[in-house]
Amino acid sequence: MPDTAPEGPDGLVYGGDYNPEQWPEEVWQEDVRLMREAGVTLVSLGIFSWALLEPEPGRHDFGWLDRIIALLHENGIRIDLATPTVAPPAWFYRDHPDALPVSRDGMRHAFGSRGAICHSSPAYREAAAAITEKIAERYGSHPALALWHVHNEYGVPVSACYCDTCAAHFRRWLRTTYGTLDAVNAAWGTAFWGQRYGSFEEIQPPRTTPTTGNPAQRLDYARFADATMRENFVRERDILHRLSPGVPVTTNFMTALSQCDTVDYWAWGREVDLVSNDHYLITDGRRTHVNLAMAADLTRSVAGGAPWLLLEHSTSGVSWQPRNPAKAPGQLARNSLAHVARGSEGAMFFQWRQSRRGAEKFHSAMVPHAGTDSRVWREVVRLGADLTSLAPLRGTRTVAEAAVLWDWQSWWAQRLEWRPSEDHDARERADSFYEALYDRHLTVDFAHPEAGLARYPLVVVPALYLATEAAGDNLRRYVEGGGTLVVSYFSGIVDEHDAVHPGPHPGAFRDVLGLTVEEFSPLGEGEKVRIATADGAELTGDVWTEFVVPRGAETVWTYVDGLTAERPAVTRHRLGRGTAWYLSTRLDAASLGTILGAAAEDAGLPSRASLPRDVEVVRRSGESGSYVFALNHTGTDAKVPLPADGTELLTGERAAGGLALPAGAVRVVRLDG
The missing domain is CATH 2.60.40.1180 (Golgi alpha-mannosidase II)
Incomplete structure (x- = not known):
């Protein structure tokens, strides 16, 4: 088994994506001199270089890569060497046009961007394995090699293809997963709307239909697409393990970006030797440092608490949002060290030298268009020195005090059509609950709903629409053992096939919460409700209310107005040695902070009220x-x-x-x- 840290650097690593193929070779010497000035110890190399490494089918040219690797090695800079399989060459698509992915509505994408891949394509799979083998044979024992970097940001921008090749692959996946056609029909509830299948050959991908399609089929297709990408990663990883033993293999995740949630990173985290992540600030008016902390905590959790590596972020502005502001003076280092605080073994950027051409030419870099007489460059050099000072941190682990339950497959199910309210956004709830914990200065781990939770005094479930019976049993044991649990509305509703749990809502969580829900009562656009305690204190909710019936739980807050007036809004259930809270409406930030503060007191967590916000x-x-x-x-x-x-x-x-x-x-x- 390879080590789970880059080979070579003794302290925290520092550097970024290096694309020397974009520049004349006379620039390379200058690049390496500047890398040494900045304290760079690791660069990612070759990510988009397939067309240069194999300019024609079966003909390879490694001369330029040999020269740059030798130059980096001579200067003490290690390499994170990529398999360039995210961007097949134009000749590949000329010979195999059916390897381009097809959208749900039947449009075949064209060559000219990146990540345009049908992951079920036999031609792609064979070509990707072949170029990986060639690269591993040539560089697998090179002394500069610190890390293998497979592909790039799986699932971005395309995770699922709906072509006929994928249809056949999907049917094979269903046979393996379910065994029999009867089991597929049962899992998908095909008795509804006359959708029953008489043979596997009748099953197609969930392409665009006149109205909403079968949600269980859609959910399984998301699982299939994720598993198919992962199969391709594993094939490349195993080639690298065989030909380059002892060198860890990673691929860069994008854990907390809502635009990149087609990947089940709990499953992927078990397949990589080192968990790595890319993170970019989403400048939509929210506090960007909170999302950064969330991404780092989530990445560390995917790594099982072990150290991980920030493989990409930006020195300043990015290029792909509607508005791309520069970072403020000092923010470059503050962002980088915030990731390190939460477990990263260093800080890497996209990219080393800012491009003059291409789609990302306005994306910031370590060496900006302005050159070395610039604020960004001076901050880059200062950060390199700071990371050197922090070398003793290598191998230490971040200490967390609370956990948030997180499940990508539940997100997939929740965003399908025909739910009780389009205003309910599960990801918004997750962000809001995390922000409330952040504002109490609590460090958070994320956990799968079926994972062990006993070490956490407080566990929060922001919006877990899909929850298995095993997850419900897990939470009941956690509370009975002395834990404090907080569950938000519309959680525990369906099983892994998007089928409503038998009996009253909230299905899998009825026992632990000590209540039932007779009916959901979503609110109109802009409508608000008040909830109050017996002494008259009031909080505000919107989007959602429920008709809650306590079955052992006590009512802490009551609806004041609306259809649910005088009904329980927030409950607390004492079970065994612990307590379970339930919030049946969407609370605003201040109100949510009040409830989580009460739950944190139940959990015995410190208030840290003396620390300023942010x-x-x-x-x-x-x-x-x-x-x-x-x-x-x-x-x-x-x-x-x-x-x-x-x-x-x-x-x-x-x-x-x-x-x-x-x-x-x-x-x-x-x-x-």
Whole structure:
């Protein structure tokens, strides 16, 4: 089994995607000189280079790659070497046009972008395996090789293809998954609308239909598409393991971006040797550093709590959003070190040198168009020095205090058509619950609904529409054992086939919550409801209400108005040694914070009320010691209490009794003892 960290660098890694093929060779010497000036230790190489490495079918040209790898090696820079299978050459599509993916409505995509792949295509699979084998044979034992990088951002921009090749592959997958046609018909509920199948050959992909199609079939097709991409990854990974033993293999995830949620990263995390992630700030008016923290926590959780690697983020603005603002002075380092605080073993960027041509020429880079006499370059050099100072952190682990249940397959099911309200957005609830925990200065792990939860005092379930009976049993055991659980509305409703659990809602969670739901009562657009306690305190909800019937739970907050007036809105159920809360409406940020504060008290978690909003404090611990990261995302100086005295690693100053944290700054304290 390979190691689970890049080979070579002793401390945290630093660098980015390097695309020397975009530049004349005389630029390469300058690039490597600047890399050394910036403290770069690792670069990702060859991600989009298939057309150069194999300019004609079966004819290979590795000369340019040999030369750049040798130059990097001579200068002490290690490589994360890619298999370039995300971008097959034009000649491949000329010879195999059926390898281009087909959309649900029958449109075949054209060559000219990236990731335009039918992952069921036998021709693609064979060609991808062949180029991977050639690269591994040539470079598998090269002393500069630190990491293998398979493909690039699986599922972006296309995860599912609906062509006839995929139809045949889907039928094979169904035979393997279900065994019999009767089992498929039962799982999909094909008795509804006369959809019953008499043979496997009658089954097609869930292409566009006159009205909404079979949701269970749609859900299974999402699973099939994800599994098909993963099959291709595993094939390439196994070639690399065979020809380059001991070198870890990764592929770059995009865990928390809602645009990239077609991949079940719980399953993928079990297949890579090192979990790595790409993260870009979504500048839609929300607090970008909260989504960054969420992405880092989620990536660490996919890694099982082990250290992981930030493989891409941006030095400043990106190029693909409606508006692409620059990062503020100091934000480059603050963003990078926020990922490190939450478990990354370094910071990598897309990309090293900003492109002059192509779709991403306005995407920022470590060497910007402005060159080295620029703010971005000076901040890049400073970050390299800071990461060198943090070398002792390598191998330590981030300490979490609460867990959020997260399941990509539940997202897939929730976003299908014909749900009770189009205003309910499961991902919005997940973001809101995470933000409320962040604002209580709690570090969060994410967990699969069937994973062990006993180590967490508090577990939150923002919106888990799809939940198996096993997940329900898992939560009941957690609460009975002394845990505190918070569940949001429209959770536990259907099983893994999108079939409603027998009996009253909330199905899988009835027992643990001590209640039933007679009926959902979604609200009209813009409509709000008030909920109150017996002493008159009020909170505000919108989008959703329910007719809740306590079956052992106590009513904590009651609806004041609307169809559900005088009915329970928020309940608490004492079960065994623990407590389960239920929220039957969508609460605004302040109201949600109130409820989660009460649940955190039940869980015995500290309030940390003395810490200002948007001052982030995270702890990493391991054999080398215990470290406190403090990040100030505000424009005001702050004071951060410390559990013990220590030494601040970026400045060398002693921290006794507390830590002075300037506006916009990051400090990392190695605690004494």
